[in-house]
Structure formats: structure tokens, C-alpha cells
Amino acid sequence: MKQKIKIWLVVLSSLILLCQSAFGEQTVISGKENLSIEKILDQMEKRYEGPGFSAVFSQISVIKAMEITDNASGKILIKRPGKMRWEYETPEKQLILTDGITMWVYRHEDKQVMIGRSPDYFGGGKGASFLSDMKLIRKEFDVQLEQSNERETYKIKLVPKEVKYDISKIFLWVSKKTFDILGVLSYNLYDDETRIEFSGYKFNIIPDDSQFDFIPPEGTEILQMEEKQENSK
Numbered sequence: 001m002k003q004k005i006k007i008w009l010v011v012l013s014s015l016i017l018l019c020q021s022a023f024g025e026q027t028v029i030s031g032k033e034n035l036s037i038e039k040i041l042d043q044m045e046k047r048y049e050g051p052g053f054s055a056v057f058s059q060i061s062v063i064k065a066m067e068i069t070d071n072a073s074g075k076i077l078i079k080r081p082g083k084m085r086w087e088y089e090t091p092e093k094q095l096i097l098t099d100g101i102t103m104w105v106y107r108h109e110d111k112q113v114m115i116g117r118s119p120d121y122f123g124g125g126k127g128a129s130f131l132s133d134m135k136l137i138r139k140e141f142d143v144q145l146e147q148s149n150e151r152e153t154y155k156i157k158l159v160p161k162e163v164k165y166d167i168s169k170i171f172l173w174v175s176k177k178t179f180d181i182l183g184v185l186s187y188n189l190y191d192d193e194t195r196i197e198f199s200g201y202k203f204n205i206i207p208d209d210s211q212f213d214f215i216p217p218e219g220t221e222i223l224q225m226e227e228k229q230e231n232s233k
Contacts, residue, residue, distance in 0.1 A: 037145040040154055043179040045134045050204035052079040059196040076198070081133040083212040084122065097214050098122055103225075104214040113216050116225030131181075146171070153182055 035043075058073040074088040082100030093108035098118040105114040122129040130136040137143060141158035148155035150173065158170040166188050173183030180201070186194050216222060 035154075037143055037156070040145070040156070040174060040179070041134075041138060041143065044137070044174060044181070047179045047203075048131065048134045050080075052077070052205050052207045053201060053203045054078070054205060054207075055198040055202070056200040057196050057198045059194065061192070061194045063192050065190060065192075077207050077211055078132050079207045079209070079212065082118070082122075082129065083207070083209070084129065084132060085207075085211050095214070097212055099209075099212045105225075106214060106216075106220075110221075111217075111219060112221045112223065113214065114223045114225050117227055120225075120227060141170070148173070152176055 054075065054077045056073075056075050059071070061070040061072075062068070063070070071091065072088050073090045074086065076087070077085040082098070084096070084098050086096040088094045088096075095104070095106040095108075097104045097106075098121075101118055103116050103118040103121055105116075106112070130140075137158065140162070141160055144157045144159075146155040146157050153173045153175055156172040156174060158172065160167055168187050168189050168191075170187075171183075171185045172181055174180070175182050184196065
């Protein structure tokens with residue numbers, strides 16, 4: 001049981017989003033394929049400025065030290081600012097919720113919920129939290145436009161401004177047509193990586209706040225997660 005919790009916390013700490021296709025109203029800027037990084041970020045913020053969105057995802061996480069590759073899939077629900085719901089359906093049902101203050105990780109199979117502080121895992125743009133507030137990208141990361149072999153996407157490199165974060169770098173692939181985030185690859189300080197693919201986007205929805213709160217079912221074991229200590233610069 002402790003080993004499973006440890007593995008899941010490593011995966012959780014490196015959880016970053018990878019998006020693939022979108023539905024609904026699209027932002028299109030024709031004929032502008034070589035925008036500056038500032039203009040690209042402006043358009044990304046505009047694309048994600050609605051109250052919320054949902055999508056379906058598939059995820060691959062590689063933990064090198066343990067020689068573990070974990071595959072998962074499910075759906076995500078976001079409400080700005082700071083509220084996230086990751087609902088895993090395979091290989092086993094589990095739920096990650098945050099209301100911006102508290103985080104719950106509920107494992108259906110184990111009838112167990114871990115409760116912690118949301119900023120420890122989603123603060124400062126970690127854990128794909130920039131999806132609930134795209135302005136976090138400028139605030140929390142040094143941003144650089146990279147050379148890309150993909151004609152239809154921009155490739156953007158993010159490096160955390162603060163060394164206290166356990167994410168070492170993130171790469172984003174952004175559509176030149178819609179400014180959707182089409183791909184994200186993240187690395188932590190141990191060189192573990194997380195990739196997630198998304199489809200079935202639904203933008204400009206208004207999720208109910210109850211979707212980001214958790215009441216443990218009867219008989220659920222409750223575990224308190226240790227607070228993470230910030231590293232000094």
C-alpha cells in the first residue's frame with residue numbers, strides 16, 4: 001500500500017497537461033504563422049479566458065528510478081481560477097480534486113482518500129494549474145520560443161523561475177490556428193516525464209462548485225499528506 005501511494009505521489013507531482021483536439025468556437029488568426037512569444041501568450045490567454053472547460057485525456061508517466069511506465073485515461077474539468085477535477089477511469093478509478101485550497105486524491109479500489117494542501121501540488125503553475133489561469137505562465141516561468149519541426153504548431157519551453165518547484169522544464173506545443181495547447185511534455189528534477197493527450201474539448205462552460213469538493217464515502221480511509229517544504233533559492 002505504501003509503495004502504491006509513493007508511486008502515485010511521484011506521478012501526481014509531475015502531472016502536466018497534453019492537449020490534442022478541440023471542439024466549439026475557435027480563435028483563428030490566418031496568415032500569422034511567425035508571431036512573437038508575447039503575441040502567442042496573448043492569444044493563449046484569450047483562448048482560455050472563459051469560465052471553464054472540459055476534455056478527455058490519456059496520460060503516460062515514466063518514473064525512471066523505479067523503471068515504471070504508467071498509462072492512464074479519463075476526463076478533466078476546469079473552473080477558473082484554480083479549480084480542477086481529474087477523473088481517472090483506467091487502469092483504475094481515481095479522482096484528483098482541488099478547490100484551490102485543499103486537494104483530495106481518492107482511490108476507489110483502495111477506498112482511501114489522501115488530503116493535502118493544493119498549493120503544494122498545484123501552486124505556481126505546477127500540475128497543469130496554469131490551465132485554470134493562463135497568466136500563470138508569464139508569472140511563474142521563463143518562457144522561450146523553440147525551433148519546431150511541426151509546421152502547424154509553436155513549440156514553447158517553460159522553466160520555473162523558482163528552484164523550489166520540482167518541475168525542471170515543460171514543453172508546450174500550441175496550435176498556430178486555434179492557440180489551443182496541443183501538447184505538453186514535462187520533466188521533474190529526477191528526469192521523470194509526463195505526457196498527456198486531450199480530445200473532446202468543451203470551452204466556455206460554467207461548472208458547478210460542487211464538482212470541486214469531496215465528501216468521503218462511508219468506510220473511506222482518510223490519510224493526511226505531508227506538507228511540502230519550500231527549498232531555498
